[in-house]
Amino acid sequence: MSQLKAARYHESLTSALTQAQAHRSSRRAALRTSLVATGGAAIVLTGPSVFGFRSAMAQDFAGPVDVLNYALTLEHLEATFYREFNDEFSAMDIESAGFGSNVRGRLESIEAHEAEHVDVLVTVIDSLGGTPVTEAMYNFGVTDVDSYIATAQVLENLGTGAYTGAAQFLIDEDDLLTAALTIHGVEARHASYLNVLNGDSPFPEAFETALTPAEVLAAAGPLIVSEMPDTGTGAGTDAPGLGTYAALGALGLGAAAVVARTRESRTREEAVAVRA
Amino acid sequence: MPALHTLFMNAISEERNLQVSRRTLLGTGSKLAIGGTAAMVAMSSPAFARLVAAQAFTDDLDVLNYALTLEHLEYAFYRDGLAGYSADVFDDGVYDNLIDIRDHEDAHVDALISTINDLGGTPVEEAEYDFGYQNAAGFLAVAAALENTGVSAYDGAAASIENVAILNAAGSIVAVEARHASYLNLINGDDPFPAAFETPLSRDEILAIAGPFIVG
Numbered sequence: 001m002s003q004l005k006a007a008r009y010h011e012s013l014t015s016a017l018t019q020a021q022a023h024r025s026s027r028r029a030a031l032r033t034s035l036v037a038t039g040g041a042a043i044v045l046t047g048p049s050v051f052g053f054r055s056a057m058a059q060d061f062a063g064p065v066d067v068l069n070y071a072l073t074l075e076h077l078e079a080t081f082y083r084e085f086n087d088e089f090s091a092m093d094i095e096s097a098g099f100g101s102n103v104r105g106r107l108e109s110i111e112a113h114e115a116e117h118v119d120v121l122v123t124v125i126d127s128l129g130g131t132p133v134t135e136a137m138y139n140f141g142v143t144d145v146d147s148y149i150a151t152a153q154v155l156e157n158l159g160t161g162a163y164t165g166a167a168q169f170l171i172d173e174d175d176l177l178t179a180a181l182t183i184h185g186v187e188a189r190h191a192s193y194l195n196v197l198n199g200d201s202p203f204p205e206a207f208e209t210a211l212t213p214a215e216v217l218a219a220a221g222p223l224i225v226s227e228m229p230d231t232g233t234g235a236g237t238d239a240p241g242l243g244t245y246a247a248l249g250a251l252g253l254g255a256a257a258v259v260a261r262t263r264e265s266r267t268r269e270e271a272v273a274v275r276a
Numbered sequence: 277m278p279a280l281h282t283l284f285m286n287a288i289s290e291e292r293n294l295q296v297s298r299r300t301l302l303g304t305g306s307k308l309a310i311g312g313t314a315a316m317v318a319m320s321s322p323a324f325a326r327l328v329a330a331q332a333f334t335d336d337l338d339v340l341n342y343a344l345t346l347e348h349l350e351y352a353f354y355r356d357g358l359a360g361y362s363a364d365v366f367d368d369g370v371y372d373n374l375i376d377i378r379d380h381e382d383a384h385v386d387a388l389i390s391t392i393n394d395l396g397g398t399p400v401e402e403a404e405y406d407f408g409y410q411n412a413a414g415f416l417a418v419a420a421a422l423e424n425t426g427v428s429a430y431d432g433a434a435a436s437i438e439n440v441a442i443l444n445a446a447g448s449i450v451a452v453e454a455r456h457a458s459y460l461n462l463i464n465g466d467d468p469f470p471a472a473f474e475t476p477l478s479r480d481e482i483l484a485i486a487g488p489f490i491v492g
Contacts, residue, residue, distance in 0.1 A: 109469065116472040160451050167434070167447045174435035177443075178476055181431045181450065185474035188451040189458035193468045202459040203376060206383035208451035210444060 060169065060213050064176055065130035067169045070213060071180065072121040074159050076135045077220060079118045081155060082111035084140070085148045097145035103197065107152070110190050117183050124176075139225045153198045156191035158219050161211035163187060332479040333436040337397040342479060343446065344388040346429055348402040349486060350422050351385050354378035357407070357415050365412045370463055374419070377456050384449055391445070404492035420464045423457035425477070425485050426450075432476035 061067045091104040125132040142148045163184035170177035192202035211219075333339045355378055363371035392399040409415045430450035437443045458468040477485075 106468070109467070113469065113472040120473075164444075164447045164451050168440045168444050171437070171440055171443055178431060178435045179473075181434050181447070182473040182476060184447070185427050185431060185450060185454035186469055186472060188454035189469040192455035192458035193462065196459065196462070201376065202373065203380065203452055203455040206380040206452060207387075207445075207448040208455075210448060 061166075064170060064173050065125055065128050067166055067180075068121055068125050068128070068176070069130065069133050070166060071163065071183070072118065072125065073133050074162055074216070074220065075114055075117040075121060075183075076133065077138060077223060078155055078159060079111070079114035080135055080138055081140055081152070082107060082114055085142055086111050088142075089145050089148060094145055097149075099145070099149070099197070106193065110152075110156075113186055113190070117186075120179075124179075136224045137226045138223050140223055149194070149197055153191070153194040153200070154219075156187055156194050158211070158216060159187040160184065160191045161209050162213075162216040164208045165210035165212055165216070333433065336437055336439050336442050337392060337395055339433050339436055339446075340388055340392050340395070340442065341397065341400045342433060343430065343449070344385065344392065345400050346426055346482070346486060347381055347384040347388060348400070349405060349489060350426060351378065351381035352402055352405055353407055353418070353422060354381055357409075357419075361412055361415070366416075367463065373459060377419075377423075380452055380456070384452075387445070391442070403490045405489050406491045407489055416460065416464055420457065420460035420466065423453055423460050425482065426453040427457050428475050428477040429482045431474050432478050432482065 061070065086104075086107055091101075094104050094107075095101055122132040140151055142151055163180060167177060167180055167184065170180055188208065195202045195204070333342065354374065358371075358374055358378055361371075366374070389399040407415075407418050409418050427450060430446055430453060434443060434446055434450070437446060454474070461470070462468045
């Protein structure tokens, strides 16, 4: 992969996150002022934001199955990612790259979680009479342990933002909402840990940034290079699905979230978790 | 559809039971006071499937004040606790992250109060607390218990929220609580993500956990 492609990819993958982060200060300001300044229950009931949030766009999804397939699309991507690179990189590879001896086990744990998320989502979508999206083919552009860990960080933070943004579409489905949130919290835990591993703050802001499906699609799309031959088209709606992702992937953006990390930051987990 | 939703819950419940059988959700924080012990018991209970059916909240204001009760407790814990410790009693970098957590809880309190006021409600006030820790290690253990409990509280209450904007706000808070919980588990030597799914807890279960901390 060329340097240019790598740079373009990195820019693409992180743009949704950084764009949202750019709203951080205004979001914080909104916390303390907008609710009061714009006043009253009416703004909460009908207005565009609480805590600086954008309002729900009900037309983003045709129904619960579409929301679940949206989640499943991301979980497939994550599950495949960890399966592939936990297989490719040995425990010794990871330690040789400067990470602590417990990191390998954590990555295996995350892999297992993502696989469980996939299994549950597939089961439920089937049960609801929908067609679960299937695993696609991906190009994560990972070339070494460093880029593996850096990409994992991006994916987990992206996933957390995606669930934060999508939960609202399940507001009329209490059980599904609760279930989705139980996944959401675990993605946030992964993100926190991977931030630490990459030398970043585990919790960079007081309120999680919600990402819209469009933002998530823009970030994850380049990783998806094609649908598998037997892949269906999801629930047959206009919700973001693999077809759209594949189209974005066809733009030719490569994949390599290589973020320079210092040896110091890589051993962060050992510094903060000496008893782990 | 309800039966199918139940299937989702059951599938997750089964997954979690597998996890619970291998470990306690809050790890082995031996220095936990009674509240933490209660947390470990409550979080191991198979309460998940019947949780959503429980309508413990009268309206969104009730949910918001419930959340505020917990955020008051968390903020007071970090504010008062960190005032008694210098950075050098913790491992490198930990103190700064604890300060960040304190500030997050402060922001959560402020935002919840503003929202409750805007809705015409009366925000609950901060209470007096006794967290029972004796030293920095005990402080960190209680911190982990509080954060993990907070995640379960939000996850258990979210389905009772009727307003989309409030649900979004709760979702943006619970993710940060989960990030805190992950980090605090890590620095306590526990698994940052001990299960594939969080454990939602009912209002009664949460109050049983948090209640012992509230002394006045």
